[in-house]
Amino acid sequence: MLGGLSIVPDYALAQPADSKAQIEQVIESFRMAIINKDEEAFLKLFLKEDITWAGVTTDASIERLYANRPKPEMKRPSKTFNSSPRRFISSLVKAKVNVAETISNARIDSDGDVGQVWFDYTFVYGSYKENWGKESWQMVRTADGWKIAAVVWSQELNPTPLPATETP
Numbered sequence: 001m002l003g004g005l006s007i008v009p010d011y012a013l014a015q016p017a018d019s020k021a022q023i024e025q026v027i028e029s030f031r032m033a034i035i036n037k038d039e040e041a042f043l044k045l046f047l048k049e050d051i052t053w054a055g056v057t058t059d060a061s062i063e064r065l066y067a068n069r070p071k072p073e074m075k076r077p078s079k080t081f082n083s084s085p086r087r088f089i090s091s092l093v094k095a096k097v098n099v100a101e102t103i104s105n106a107r108i109d110s111d112g113d114v115g116q117v118w119f120d121y122t123f124v125y126g127s128y129k130e131n132w133g134k135e136s137w138q139m140v141r142t143a144d145g146w147k148i149a150a151v152v153w154s155q156e157l158n159p160t161p162l163p164a165t166e167t168p
Helices: 019-035 039-043 059-067 085-094
Strands: 052-057 080-082 099-110 114-125 128-142 145-157
Touching: 019 039, 019 085, 019 099, 019 114, 019 128, 019 145, 039 085, 052 059, 059 145, 114 145
Parallel strands: 052 145
Antiparallel strands: 052 080, 099 114, 114 128, 128 145
């Protein structure tokens, strides 16, 4: 059985020397594209435009949203929601204030061809901390480098309302 492995070409067993560093660069490019409101750079980070892009709002945030509805009989806010990378970055490009996503405690796991990134994030409009939580990416290594294939995250919404001076 082991003798059969000797006929496998070396390139078939080779893994990129530094997948972790390459994925860390994607994380930094993601962060900087948001800060710079660079739609083109942001969209290049994704495998395709219609990836899974799904958020889950915490129960406490849902309760606050529901409590603030003008009519109690109104439907409860949805716990989950979907969007797309393009809709996300397009909304940020239109924002009148600076925006940023801080990323901390990043954990990366990869076999050289697929990878997973898990981190804590905080999303900030101007100086207002809008939401925070955990974010997870599924990634694939393509001929053009590492690409994000799916994004899911949890979000705790700031219970303090957005100040009028920070309106996106």
